[in-house]
Amino acid sequence: MLDPSKAFRQALELHRKGDLVGAEALYGELIKLQADHFDALHLFGMLRCQQGRFAEGASLIGAALRINPGFPPALVNYGRALDRLERREEALAAFDKALALEPNQAEALYYRAMVLRSLDRNAEAVAGFDRALALKPSYPEALNNRGLALLDLRRPVDALASFERAVAIAPDYVAAHNNRGNTLLVLQRFDEALESYAAALAIQPNHAQAHYNRGVALQQLRRPLEALDSYDRALGANPRHVDALNNRGVVLRGQRRAAEALACYDRALALAPDHSEALNNRALALRDLHRLGEALASHERALALKPNDPDTLCGRGVVLRELKRQGEGLESFERALAFDPGHPYAFAGMADAALAVCDWRRSEEIGRELAQRIAQDGSIIPPFTLLGYSDDYALQSAAAAGALAKEIPPGAQPLWRGGRRRHDKIRIAYLSADFHEHATALLMAGLFELHDRARFEIIGVSYGPDDRSEMRARLVRVFDQFHDVQSRDDLDVARLLHQAEVDIAVDLKGHTQHARLGILAHRPAPVQATYLGYPATTGADFIDYVIADKIVLPFDQQPFFTERIVHLPGCYQVNDAKRSIAAETPSRRQAGLPEQGFVFCCFNGSYKITSQLFDIWMRLLRAVEGSVLWLLHDNDAAVDSLRREAAARGVDPERLVFAERTDPARHLARLRLAGLCLDTLPYNAHTTASDALWVALPIVTCTGRSFAGRVATSLLHAAGLPELATASLAEYESLALRLATDAPLVRGLRERLARSRSGCSLFDTDLFRRRIEKAFLRMWETCQSGGVPQSFAVDP
Numbered sequence: 001m002l003d004p005s006k007a008f009r010q011a012l013e014l015h016r017k018g019d020l021v022g023a024e025a026l027y028g029e030l031i032k033l034q035a036d037h038f039d040a041l042h043l044f045g046m047l048r049c050q051q052g053r054f055a056e057g058a059s060l061i062g063a064a065l066r067i068n069p070g071f072p073p074a075l076v077n078y079g080r081a082l083d084r085l086e087r088r089e090e091a092l093a094a095f096d097k098a099l100a101l102e103p104n105q106a107e108a109l110y111y112r113a114m115v116l117r118s119l120d121r122n123a124e125a126v127a128g129f130d131r132a133l134a135l136k137p138s139y140p141e142a143l144n145n146r147g148l149a150l151l152d153l154r155r156p157v158d159a160l161a162s163f164e165r166a167v168a169i170a171p172d173y174v175a176a177h178n179n180r181g182n183t184l185l186v187l188q189r190f191d192e193a194l195e196s197y198a199a200a201l202a203i204q205p206n207h208a209q210a211h212y213n214r215g216v217a218l219q220q221l222r223r224p225l226e227a228l229d230s231y232d233r234a235l236g237a238n239p240r241h242v243d244a245l246n247n248r249g250v251v252l253r254g255q256r257r258a259a260e261a262l263a264c265y266d267r268a269l270a271l272a273p274d275h276s277e278a279l280n281n282r283a284l285a286l287r288d289l290h291r292l293g294e295a296l297a298s299h300e301r302a303l304a305l306k307p308n309d310p311d312t313l314c315g316r317g318v319v320l321r322e323l324k325r326q327g328e329g330l331e332s333f334e335r336a337l338a339f340d341p342g343h344p345y346a347f348a349g350m351a352d353a354a355l356a357v358c359d360w361r362r363s364e365e366i367g368r369e370l371a372q373r374i375a376q377d378g379s380i381i382p383p384f385t386l387l388g389y390s391d392d393y394a395l396q397s398a399a400a401a402g403a404l405a406k407e408i409p410p411g412a413q414p415l416w417r418g419g420r421r422r423h424d425k426i427r428i429a430y431l432s433a434d435f436h437e438h439a440t441a442l443l444m445a446g447l448f449e450l451h452d453r454a455r456f457e458i459i460g461v462s463y464g465p466d467d468r469s470e471m472r473a474r475l476v477r478v479f480d481q482f483h484d485v486q487s488r489d490d491l492d493v494a495r496l497l498h499q500a501e502v503d504i505a506v507d508l509k510g511h512t513q514h515a516r517l518g519i520l521a522h523r524p525a526p527v528q529a530t531y532l533g534y535p536a537t538t539g540a541d542f543i544d545y546v547i548a549d550k551i552v553l554p555f556d557q558q559p560f561f562t563e564r565i566v567h568l569p570g571c572y573q574v575n576d577a578k579r580s581i582a583a584e585t586p587s588r589r590q591a592g593l594p595e596q597g598f599v600f601c602c603f604n605g606s607y608k609i610t611s612q613l614f615d616i617w618m619r620l621l622r623a624v625e626g627s628v629l630w631l632l633h634d635n636d637a638a639v640d641s642l643r644r645e646a647a648a649r650g651v652d653p654e655r656l657v658f659a660e661r662t663d664p665a666r667h668l669a670r671l672r673l674a675g676l677c678l679d680t681l682p683y684n685a686h687t688t689a690s691d692a693l694w695v696a697l698p699i700v701t702c703t704g705r706s707f708a709g710r711v712a713t714s715l716l717h718a719a720g721l722p723e724l725a726t727a728s729l730a731e732y733e734s735l736a737l738r739l740a741t742d743a744p745l746v747r748g749l750r751e752r753l754a755r756s757r758s759g760c761s762l763f764d765t766d767l768f769r770r771r772i773e774k775a776f777l778r779m780w781e782t783c784q785s786g787g788v789p790q791s792f793a794v795d796p
Helices: 004-017 020-033 038-050 054-067 072-084 088-101 106-118 122-135 140-152 156-169 174-186 190-203 208-220 224-237 242-254 258-271 276-288 292-305 310-322 326-339 344-356 360-376 393-407 439-450 470-478 490-499 555-560 611-623 636-648 664-671 687-694 711-719 729-740 743-756 765-784
Strands: 426-432 456-462 481-484 504-507 527-530 545-548 564-567 599-602 628-632 656-659 676-678 699-702
Touching: 004 020, 004 038, 020 038, 038 054, 038 072, 054 072, 072 088, 072 106, 088 106, 106 122, 106 140, 122 140, 140 156, 140 174, 156 174, 174 190, 174 208, 190 208, 208 224, 208 242, 224 242, 242 258, 242 276, 258 276, 276 292, 276 310, 292 310, 310 326, 310 344, 326 344, 326 636, 344 360, 360 393, 393 555, 426 439, 426 765, 439 470, 439 687, 439 765, 456 470, 456 490, 504 765, 527 765, 545 765, 555 564, 564 765, 599 611, 611 628, 611 636, 611 676, 611 729, 636 656, 664 687, 676 687, 676 729, 687 699, 687 711, 699 711, 699 729, 729 743
Parallel strands: 426 456, 426 504, 456 481, 504 527, 527 545, 545 564, 599 628, 599 676, 628 656, 676 699
Antiparallel strands: none
């Protein structure tokens, strides 16, 4: 017969040695023999908990406590089992009974505080950990979890001190090193966070969470390739780490590797179908791949999980905008703001969408709020969007500075640190995302071809898509070197430029879509300039010059520009004299125009059309019988809005004719059908003004206060028609009406433009080439002589 005392001693010995199977058999036999054996019930319950069978464990320990309810260790173990079963109020009651019997139990206080943390009662938890530490100062687990509770209470400085005490006591405590790193992340001390993760990984190289957190810190430091490696290591240690898959996708998407990013999100969602962040990010990758219908569906799935998530609502708004469903996009941004009034991207999205759909009531409200928003947070609205709202240089400068503060890594170290370079040719690198069928390429391709190769080596740096167009092929051919860097991070591209010993780096994007000013933030070249793409200051102290002319940017505006102003003679905007016009001009009927009547046109984006300008246009239509206004079909919501606004002003909405987008050559051909081009303000026509003048179509403009509103004036001066640039909107309206009712006058203007097209400075690409090369030579000579950048005007 089994000897209970001997059997218990044997079971206890096996239990202590870790032989749970052997101990389990003996405890079981002992309880069958003696059902009220307190120690056997208690220890068998602990064994079951060690096996993860907490319900059985709690039942056995509970049975023991019915025999002896006053045994504190059993009460503590019972509380721990109940905690694992998420029966936390009962767990607290068990710990309280144990502490009533024996108040100075550090472990009981610790486990009670852990339950309070689980109940989100963090202030009480911290007090509990403090009581445990008062009894047992060298208690690293209590210090570690105290730190976590303090983090939840948003007391990261105190949390950091707690984690540091933990690792001082237990230098091999991986969790404390990892949590210390996370706290340093919260404090934005990213380099120190990396040190903590390195300490954790030195102890446990396959710690998946430490690798993941290290990746997060590296992303914050704008070191994406290293972050990618960390996420790969996290996934090597734990292939089911959903957050690592999600963040890996974020890095890949930032590298313009959208297809690979999409594969990451799909893997994450296969493991966690309800991961709303992965669904949202998947939609962004699909948007990059121009799979907009699938992107919208992914956003909708995410919203089904989190209906009030502002980030997802903003992403949905962007997709709807790109689907030309601008009205629905505006509604999505408004919903986001309703749930988070301070959400920067929601406000920015709403501001952009309101302009795009010509919702002037909303845009006027937004305009009144802009200054305050930008003062609070300079990146609250993208600087490019601001140009459609305001011609206030001070506001534009503040918005640019705020955007840079968000986009550019702090403390970027310059790669070029002085010294002279002696090359046979000056090496100029043009950087853009638009080296494909795009307005920038259409304007600049001829310049790239004509650059003087005896004095200059011309390098193209493309971080945008390859659209397989003839324009893309032309550009690849024309550059002496062409680098497709869309999959490389900013620092890597900067190193490429530095190693190639580029002398002058020219940014063509500024703060427009897909810009990457972060490349030049690393100062890869001795001279850095911005040109053409963005008609305002970048706000960047690492950009030396902005290339302009005396009309678009007078020297007296220098206080609002971080760059030094360079004036080219004539117009700053280059034009390609090789631009082709389709051989066949469509009939008016084919273009959707009436057979008779004067045709006013404006092919600017709808976001440039303001209520004040539209009032003038409608007065012109009322004054010129049978006339129509020919506009670009930008999006359905804008079409509906403009027709509604026309009716409200007493004009038949059918007198607004909307043209669909077409290829550049066909667009130029159809422009010949118009009688007069009407410009916008505060943001003028730029490329679209060149389009009109290239086909001998006169354009009437009003000279604005800022760069964006003075471009058409500059173009008209260079085209030999300065009289079409007016000084006020009243003059603008009067001149437009006179031209629309004086056919011989308009015909004379068209004949002048047609005769002068091959001779005027605006379309003389080689003349422009000589002028901008003079500017580059002056910049380079100043640098080589050790001088600092200064504003200057190129001698004509």
